[in-house]
Amino acid sequence: MKKNMAQKTLPCGRPIAVKKAAMTDARLEEYKQMLRNYLSNAKLKWTRQRWAMAKLILKTADHMDAQEIVERVRKVDKNIGVATVYRNIKVLCDAGILSITHQGIDGNSRYEIQEKGHHDHIICLDCNEILEFHDDKMDELQRKTASKMGFQVEDHRNVIHGHCKYLKKKK
Amino acid sequence: MKKNMAQKTLPCGRPIAVKKAAMTDARLEEYKQMLRNYLSNAKLKWTRQRWAMAKLILKTADHMDAQEIVERVRKVDKNIGVATVYRNIKVLCDAGILSITHQGIDGNSRYEIQEKGHHDHIICLDCNEILEFHDDKMDELQRKTASKMGFQVEDHRNVIHGHCKYLKKKK
DNA sequence: ATGAATGCAAAGGTTTTGCACCCCC
DNA sequence: GGGGGTGCAAAACCTTTGCATTCAT
Numbered sequence: 503m504k505k506n507m508a509q510k511t512l513p514c515g516r517p518i519a520v521k522k523a524a525m526t527d528a529r530l531e532e533y534k535q536m537l538r539n540y541l542s543n544a545k546l547k548w549t550r551q552r553w554a555m556a557k558l559i560l561k562t563a564d565h566m567d568a569q570e571i572v573e574r575v576r577k578v579d580k581n582i583g584v585a586t587v588y589r590n591i592k593v594l595c596d597a598g599i600l601s602i603t604h605q606g607i608d609g610n611s612r613y614e615i616q617e618k619g620h621h622d623h624i625i626c627l628d629c630n631e632i633l634e635f636h637d638d639k640m641d642e643l644q645r646k647t648a649s650k651m652g653f654q655v656e657d658h659r660n661v662i663h664g665h666c667k668y669l670k671k672k673k
Numbered sequence: 674m675k676k677n678m679a680q681k682t683l684p685c686g687r688p689i690a691v692k693k694a695a696m697t698d699a700r701l702e703e704y705k706q707m708l709r710n711y712l713s714n715a716k717l718k719w720t721r722q723r724w725a726m727a728k729l730i731l732k733t734a735d736h737m738d739a740q741e742i743v744e745r746v747r748k749v750d751k752n753i754g755v756a757t758v759y760r761n762i763k764v765l766c767d768a769g770i771l772s773i774t775h776q777g778i779d780g781n782s783r784y785e786i787q788e789k790g791h792h793d794h795i796i797c798l799d800c801n802e803i804l805e806f807h808d809d810k811m812d813e814l815q816r817k818t819a820s821k822m823g824f825q826v827e828d829h830r831n832v833i834h835g836h837c838k839y840l841k842k843k844k
Numbered sequence: 845a846t847g848a849a850t851g852c853a854a855a856g857g858t859t860t861t862g863c864a865c866c867c868c869c
Numbered sequence: 870g871g872g873g874g875t876g877c878a879a880a881a882c883c884t885t886t887g888c889a890t891t892c893a894t
Contacts, residue, residue, distance in 0.1 A: 547848060547893050569883075583851040588884060590849095610883095624824055637818050640811075644833055647808050653795055653835035660831045662815055664824035718868050718873060740858075754876040759859060761874095781858095 514629040514669040525561050533560055533599060540597035551582050555590050556599055560615060565603060565623075565632045567610040603659070622660040628669040685800040685837045696732050704731055704770060711768035722753050726761050727770055731786060736774060736803045738781040774830070793831040800837070 511517055537556055541548055555575050559566075562574065572587045591613065594600040601616040603623065612632075621636040640660065648655045682688055708727055712719055726746050730737075733745065743758045762784065765771040772787040774794060783803075792807040811831065819826045 545848090549849065549893075551850075572883095581851080584883095585852080585885075586850055624819060624822060626824070627827055633822065635818060635822060637814070640814055640818065643808070643811055643814060644831075647806060647811065648795060648833050648835050651795060651804065651806060652838040653797070653833070654838070655833055655835045656798055657834040658832065659834075660815075661829060662819050662824070662826055663828040663830075664819050664826045667823040667825070713869095716873090720868075720874065722875070743858095752876080755858095756860075756877080757875055 511668075514626060514631070514666045517668075525563065530557065530560060537594075537597055537599060544596070546593065551579075551586050552590055552593065554579055554582065555587065556594060559594070559600060559613075563615060565612045565614050567612050569610070571613065622662070624662045624664055626666050627663055628666050682839075685797060685802070685839045696734065701728065701731060708765075708768055708770060715767070717764065722750075722757050723761055723764065725750055725753065726758065727765060730765070730771060730784075734786060736783045736785050738783050740781070742784065793833070795833045795835055797837045798834055 533556065534553070537553065538548060540546075541552070555571075558575055558578055559571065566574070568588065568591060571591060572584055575582055575587050576584070591600065595602065595613075598616055600613050603612050603614050619636060620641065621634045622640065624633045624635060625631070626633065641658075644658050644660075645655050704727065705724070708724065709719060711717075712723070726742075729746055729749055730742065737745070739759065739762060742762060743755055746753055746758050747755070762771065766773065766784075769787055771784050774783050774785050790807060791812065792805045793811065795804045795806060796802070797804065812829075815829050815831075816826050
């Protein structure tokens with residue numbers, strides 16, 4: 503049974519949204535160049551470990567905490583040390599490949615690929631799935647509100663916790 | 674020099690907003706009743722330690738992480754064990770007295786008194802101050818957006834990171 | 845060649861757990 | 870009186886740090 507074909511809904515019954523475009527070789531190459539540029543610019547070195555981490559994260563397209571990144575990296579290459587992974591999470595964030603998104607229910611920071619468009623998150627309290635959304639109006643409202651208080655928005659994190667209509671149907 | 678009178682601005686130069694209403698004895702009594710109700714309802718027990726913690730937190734009106742709660746509680750009563758404090762942070766959250774607000778720059782969860790009105794936070798990147806704001810439009814927009822995606826909002830956390838116009842003036 | 849990066853292990857810091865004792869109901 | 874609650878210390882857990890060695894430039 504092919505897993506990809508079998509699962510058409512989330513645990514709560516919600517149809518799975520169109521998946522993000524898969525990481526193509528071309529996009530991977532872009533990121534590779536980006537990392538190269540960042541590293542040489544910052545006078546840091548290109549290493550097997552750094553690219554292995556970046557590649558893994560880019561191909562995973564998921565919301566991982568530091569632990570999960572460590573686990574997955576070491577599953578690919580057991581020789582990469584835990585400390586190296588932690589050290590490079592920071593490097594990849596600075597390089598613009600990774601970004602911290604939000605705090606999970608467990609209280610740990612979650613990371614995801616830094617993509618062009620900003621987006622926020624909805625967490626389904628019924629099945630713990632993390633969904634992404636984007637709303638220009640929301641961004642604008644954030645700017646306005648902040649401005650009224652004398653702030654210029656640098657960044658924002660908005661996480662909605664909600665219950666899912668699909669689950670209700672099942673009850 | 675009376676500290677309360679001397680400091681009229683935040684480090685960045687921002688005038689300090691009107692402070693929240695102090696915790697009155699009457700309000701404290703309300704919370705006490707609330708805690709009593711919750712505990713008896715949940716078949717948990719009223720203890721000296723639990724009320725000491727609640728009281729301290731209610732009087733503090735600040736955004737504390739777990740560490741800070743531990744420190745402050747033990748400053749008031751050195752005999753209260755660390756484990757008890759951690760155990761009761763959870764109890765007080767369930768009781769509706771404490772709530773987790775957001776993740777600080779340091780990555781730790783912050784807690785604050787759970788009050789009737791929901792509010793969000795702006796963190797000043799220049800002086801690290803945490804300010805609160807509330808915007809009905811924002812709440813409504815959150816509901817609408819979630820609804821479009823088939824969710825009913827249970828809760829949301831919205832944190833804006835921004836730079837402060839007051840600091841700019843000083844430059 | 846040289847200094848940054850790595851792997852390992854040890855240390856650090858925070859939170860949880862086990863257990864004997866205590867005390868609220 | 871009994872079961873939850875507590876304090877203490879140990880354990881568990883996650884992350885950082887020190888250091889000898891390796892490796893990229």
